[in-house]
Amino acid sequence: MIKNRILSGVQPTGNLHLGNYLGAIKNFVKLQRDYECYFMLADLHSITVFQDPKQLRENIIETAAVFLACGLDPKKNVIFCQSSVTGHSELAWIFNCVARIGWLNRMTQFKEKAGSNKEKASVGLYSYPTLMAADILLYKATHVPVGEDQKQHLELCRDIAMKFNNDFNCKDFFTLPEPIITKEVARIMSLKDGTKKMSKSDEAEASRINLTDSADDIVQKIKKAKTDNDLIPDTEFKLVDRPEARNLINIFSILNGSTIEKTLKELSGKNFSELKNKLSDVLIKEIVPIGKKIKEFKKDTEAIKRILKIGSEKANIESQKTIKEVHKIIGLSLS
Template identity: 60%
Template sequence: MSKKIFSGVQPTGNLHLGNYLGAIKNFVDLNNDNSNECIFCVVDLHAITVKQNAKELRSNIQETIATFIASGIDPKKSIIFNQSQVPAHAEGAWILSCVARMGWLNRMTQFKEKAGKDKEKASVGLYSYPVLMAADILLYDATHVPVGDDQKQHLELCRDIAQKFNSDFEIENFLQVPEPLIQKEFSRIMSLKDGSRKMSKSELSDLSRINLTDDKDLIINKIKKAKTDPLPMPNTTKDLDERLEAKNLLGIYASLTNSTLEKSVEIFAGKNFSEFKEKLSEVLVDKIQPISLEIKKLLDDKLYLDNTLLEGVERANKIASKKIKRIKEIVGF
């Protein structure tokens, strides 16, 4: 059955291996399946829920687009655009925020995590951005949305909003209720310095992550210095429960080789970490170096990136403007 897929990535800049294995690699697979219709959005409206430097934000949008294309997403086949340039997203978010309920948003755990102890100082946008995410998805009648563990709750909210809108205005199935697409294999990549923390560009040490712009020597050096433990490689996946760094590195290997954690454990059982790290470096260099070189090449061609975005915005706008026009009519505008 054909799927209409919508997903978004925040333009944070300096995308890393966690972003690639957790989302972008999956996007490429979805793009390559001819039965899918894919829409990939750079969610720059979401980005400003926390203060941004305007110049950096513009640069990060271009870098994110370059990373999509360098990783293998075809902009002629899939729609690639940035959210702020399609007005229906902001309009839809307002209308749907009048359908969503405070109780639903109060249950969103990600806001509590991101706002921290002093939530009174967090922006209203950070609190309500799951409603904007719902608008992003519902404007395109998406049937499926790739989600990681941290976004499952937001997709549930999106489904609730769609069902309530359809019910409130007695218009059955007008807003498509999307299904989650959850990666079965390893998708949460942890820091190379601490297996209990997610890989992040905000971590001070650059040795904690593999950036998608890293060259061969940097990748090899970072894997060589990645934290491990003094024991040999584990014999079973059960052994990984207490060995978070080993689990993370084996998970990265499994993801890059399109294998399973079980199979990867089996291959390296009882071997030295140095032998495993050598193999892991090889597969990382094979996968990441071509992406890194292509990102740099694309970033030197700003005109191509601007034109690609412009084409994507036009294609997205055609779909979203029709949907928001109908939404306004239903509401009574």
């Protein structure tokens, strides 16, 4: 039994932002102290929608630079490209034959991403939860850090693991991974629309704080961030119908290592202009140094490629143990 192993990843689609950082990468940095961690650049997941090949290659390098700049240690963790480890695709196909269509039909994220044109969506976008299950179970990860919007996919992963174990009478072969959900890391919403998640695909540059933004960029974006005309309230309940206000207060609280309740106690009755000034200051302190490190790491792309190559080799060795066992269990191995 593998103890305390984590698998997680980020799609290399460019423009990594504050939501990616607070929702995932900052948490990765904390988790590396206590877990054996496999962190992948989920490039196979990224191509469920069309990616320009040249841009994808650049995004892979940049995302790896972000990992390093934020504090992920390649000596402690296995940092690798998903596509460099063939076991991900191979196990995903096997899981396509284990999972049921009805299970995938219940996946709400596909419905959200495909929208009204689901008939034109790629098969990959529809079936990528089985690839996600393969990513996790390939390394027999015991824990997976997930946001609220990914919990359903982890439940599907557990369903696939249980069905495989039952179908092939191999009790406990695949570990049922447990979610790690950090409650204080809520979804970071758009600076322009508090009902929508901060997104790198949003055409409005001012809707997000990029990890490469300068101090001036941050000040201007926060200054123009949408709020409302009311003062900062004294209780969280009074933020229920004020999504933009709640979003800024939430971001400020997380960056300060505090809670919304404590922030409201400190700032209740004040104008949002005061919160915006304070938020700009803490963002500059947190984000600008990361942006500078990203630029430094990107100056030596060969060093980044070496780190990814070493990580991929380690991941491949571990993944092939699982693939060989799976082949034997399901009858694909003649030895």
